[in-house]
Amino acid sequence: MIDMTPNLVLVITIGVLFTAGVYLLLERSLSRVLIGIILLGNGANLLFLVAGGAAGRPPIVGLEPEGQMADPLPQAMVLTAIVITLGMTAFLLAMAYRSWQLHRHDEVQDDVEDRRIARRAARDEPTVLGDDSESAETLDEAAAAARDETDHGAPAQERGR
Amino acid sequence: MNDWSWIVPLPVMIPLFAAGLALALFRRPRLQPIVSVTALSLVLVASLALLVIVDDGPLVVDVGDWAAPVGIDLVADRLSALMLTISSAVTLCVLLYSLAQGRDDEEESAPISIYHPTFLVLTAGVCNAFLSGDLFNIYVGFEILLAASFVLITLGGTGERIRAGSIYVVVALLSSVLFLVAIALVYAATGTVNLAQLAIRLPEIDPGVRVLLQVLLLLAFAIKAAIFPLSAWLPDSYPTAPAPVTAVFAGLLTKVGIYAMIRTQTLLFPGGQLDDILMWLALATMVVGILGAVAQDDIKRLLSFTLVSHIGYMVFGIALSTDAGWTAAIYYVAHHITVQTALFLVVGLIERVGGSTSLTRLGGLARLAPVLAVLFFVAAMNLAGIPPLSGFLGKLGLLEAGVHEATPLSYTLVVGGVVTSLLTLYALTKAWNKAFWQPPEAEPRSTHLPLGMVGPAAALVGVGLVLTFAGGPLYAYTDRAAHALTERTPYIDAVLPDGERGTGDSADIADRGNEVEIDLGGGHG
Known part of the structure; x- marks a missing residue:
């Protein structure tokens, strides 16, 4: 039985990451928005860890007793999400740089x-x-x-x- | 009976492999088009085959033979197959159009070598989202198509496209984060992300938590689908992209959000707790969107606003939560994908002939390009819903479903729908008059219309007409699709035949691991 009580430290960290992320997302400069999105993404990844329950033994069938294993599924999903965030971050950085090349600023403008x-x-x-x-x-x-x-x-x- | 399930992954696999091949051929600009056209034609054939086959019952593939709730599964039911068919027809037409455009103006500074692979990846992402039977895999499908759309919307990296693109990218990423949060919470509450298993487990959890999950998912999809308070990003970002890119975005990307809403609302959250709110949102989307369109002078922006507005019709159908509502909504999605894409392609041609998209500068095109006048007129009347075209059939179905519901709110929506339809007619007639009939301000730059561009645009307008003439069988098909959606059991039984696990090879191995699974579910059930 996996213990599903959330870890308070993780929960607070998620809250802080989301707060800072939302604040940065509201900025004008694309590079700050980018940092905001990274923070939000990491907050979401931590949320997945919490969703998987408390940490357990490595989930390898045959090595560990099955009741004590950590849930591997959210870990796989977090890995996917991390890779996706990495790709998106690279693209946003390129966009911010291109914007700076063209206009000497990287501002996200109003409609x-x-x-x-x-x-x-x-x-x-x-x-x-x-x-x-x-x-x-x-x-x-x-x-x-x-x-x-x-x-x-x-x-x-x-x-x- | 043959086992046709090997066709199910093809609409995702073919474009992905072709994308790799096209990327490897980046020095051979003549081979690239052959690869991408072949790939998309094969996807169209596979989708048509699926459309016929799954009419007998959903096809399920457990990817890599990992049994369903743990492994990822691809499910093709009537709704997915219909979406796949329409979207692959549309992407093929748009690709042919863009090929002719690329051939015609050599000067196009965009890096064409990246266009083909990206377009194929976009198709793969859209197909993946339609086929996925797993919430997280839908997210992956969204990300695939978003990443491709980021590249396409900033193609060439001009100042204007970077400006419009940055808004689009930031909004899209925000909706992805919301979706991810929703998936994490769904997993925390139920211990699964498989749609079929969620359909079994979600009714067992606390109703308050369930509504929270529903709101989060709807929020993420509503940003993608551009539903009113979350639609402001669309009219500013779509029109700056190249015409074929705008066309495929307008046709498909918002509809992927609508598809995800239909799927989650029917399968995961039946019962319709939030239907009243969705009704109001649908009304606001229709009315606000079309008022924006009426006020527009730029024809591309005008069409973007009609796009937002007509999303409202589909949300209306979803919010009705009845068989008739779903039927009409699905038919309307099919109709709207084709007609909106066709209109944007025709506008791309108008821009070539008239040299502008501003309705005050355009003029006299009816004499210069009568073909365009006919194409625009037919597509515009189709969008506005003039009988007997498919837009009329879709709207009629929605209005009938709304009247059948017979609540004050649904009557309000019916009135709103009629008003929106009339305003659409007004906005498009105004555009038609101005672009084609008013005296031209300046001499238009060229009257040359490449046949390769007119052909696909005309073909899409034709598909719209086919949807009209085949309205009876098609409506019957969407009716069966809707019926299966309301029933829910065909989908769940196809994925989890014994109610517990799918049919992959890992089923027996996983039986030993079942303990963990059950504990997880039990811990929260």
């Missing part, structure tokens, strides 16, 4: 259209113009020029509008 609507609302204009009077600036151009909160020293076109 460009949300931004445009908010700007028009601030100027008290109708949000949908039939004649597309802003067509001088397409959404793509607006996106390239836009910066959100991490624009230290960058030209602040967006400010004050």
